[in-house]
Every structure is written in structure tokens, then in C-alpha cells.
Amino acid sequence: MADGAENERRILVAVDEGEESMYALSWCLKNLVSQNHKDTLILLYAKPARAVNTGLDGTGYLFSSDVTATMERYSQEVADCVVEKAKKLCKNLPEVKVETRVENGDPRDVISEMAEKLAADVLVMGSHGYGLIKRAFLGSVSNHCAQNVKCPVLIVKKPKAPSGDK
């Protein structure tokens, strides 16, 4: 109950390159994270597996190992950058324990599996996470997670109007 009950919660927040996932994290920090709970925030970034594990691009051409290495380095830099940005957002809440995870794989699978594995009490995510066209074919990541993850799922959309992030 809100009035003083103290239970430990594991809040899993899926972050990616998009502004929306950072907005989702901010919303979570303002609205879900509470002094009445002992919260552990787990920031999860899913690093798409294709650029990492195979040398094949979508057209079937084999990349040289140089290109593959460059892509992997770039992919790791993006991951580090996203996680760092997310951690910065949390630094105003020193009472909250923050953990970070970077996992390889399709975001839909990674997020669903990690929610289970980490015994998350709630999953927080933006409503997007793929490009517009890819999403049309694959269905959105958040839809997939809302259907497959057992714990409560909070889906946050970034308001289009440039209002304060409430």
C-alpha cells in the first residue's frame, strides 16, 4: 500500500537509442519509483544480434572481418552511450539502486527473457523501438512484450507536443 509499506521492487527499464525510451525512464523515475519502496532499477539495452554474430548483411553479401569488427565496435559504443545516458537520468535518486545490462539479441526476445530471468516486478518501456517499416512487419516490441511478459508492463509514449516531461 502506498502508506508506508516497504517492499523491494525490481523495475526493469528497456532503453534504446530513441528519445522515447529515455522519456519512459524519466516518467518511471517521477511516477513509479517511490521512497516507500526499496527499488532496484535495472537498465536493459538489447544489442541487435545481426551486426554482432554474423558477417552477412541483409542482401547476403559477406562483410570482411574489418567491417564486421567496425560494426561490432560501433554497436558496442552505441550500447555504452545509451546505458550511460540512462544512468545519468537516475543520478538524482541516490536511494535507488541502479544496475545495467547489455544483452545481444532481438529486443523482443531479450526484453521478454530478461523480465523473466531477473524476476522483474514491472517492465517499463517506450512504445517504439524499431524503425517504422520494420515495426509494420514485425509488430512493435512493446506489443510483443505486453503479450508475453508475465509481470506488469508500463508502456510510455513520448508526447508529440513539446510539453514538459510530466
Place this chain on the structure above:
Amino acid sequence: MADGAENERRILVAVDEGEESMYALSWCLKNLVSQNHKDTLILLYAKPARAVNTGLDGTGYLFSSDVTATMERYSQEVADCVVEKAKKLCKNLPEVKVETRVENGDPRDVISEMAEKLAADVLVMGSHGYGLIKRAFLGSVSNHCAQNVKCPVLIVKKPKAPSGDK
């Protein structure tokens, strides 16, 4: 921010006959409602329009006005009962303002429209809301709302194992 900021929030909770929506409400009361915010909880029940506005059942037979009246009465009783049950869950939080709304229509439309109309800051709902077969054809209510509602949507599933409602 969680540390003492005080902003007013309008939390819209979609309730129905199912246990899951009551679980979603409980989860919301324990995890989202907070003393750091001035929360108004709006309990919304969508009363399916078919039994109310038409005398036709799914097979095309016309019901007598007696039957229609009985169905309408029953439908209203269910609505009252659900809203009453939901209100009882909230009575331990006297600092939270509770409003109730009963609206006629398809739950998907009612919930999406009311989230907009009532300027909800967050929508809370169970992941179900239709029977299994109907859902397979129509898509779930929560899916529809997650896609169409602009504010953050929290979708709560009732755990299958008989654990405490955390």
C-alpha cells in the same frame, strides 16, 4: 521526481467483471499511487452497448422489450457491482480522491476515448477484458489501448500461481 515533488495526477483505471482488473487496481494502489503526488483515481467501467441499445442478439432474433429491459437491468447491476467492488479496494487510501464513471460502448473505444477526454496521466488495466474467443477475433482491449491511447499505459496480468498480490 520521487523525492517530494508534488504534482497532481489523474490515474484512469479500467475495471470490469474479471478478477484481473481488480488485481490491476490493487497493483496500482500499491505501486503507483503515492503520497508524493496528489492522485485522483478514476474508476471506469465500460458497459457493452449491444445489450443496451439494440434488441437484436447475435443471431438476429429480436428480443421482446421485456427481455431487453431485463438485460439492461442486469447490465446495470453488473456495472454497479463492479464499480462498488473497485471503490472498496480504494477505501484504505483516504488521501486519494476516487471518481467513478460508467460509459456505454465497446470497451476498446470507451477506454481510449475517456483516457483522452479525462486527460488521464496514466491508464491502468488488466491484460484481458473479453472472452478468449472474442479476443482472438477482435484483438485484446489492452493491445488496442496501448496502441491508441496517448498517455502511458500500464498493463497488469494476474499471476497464475496463487501468490500474494504484490
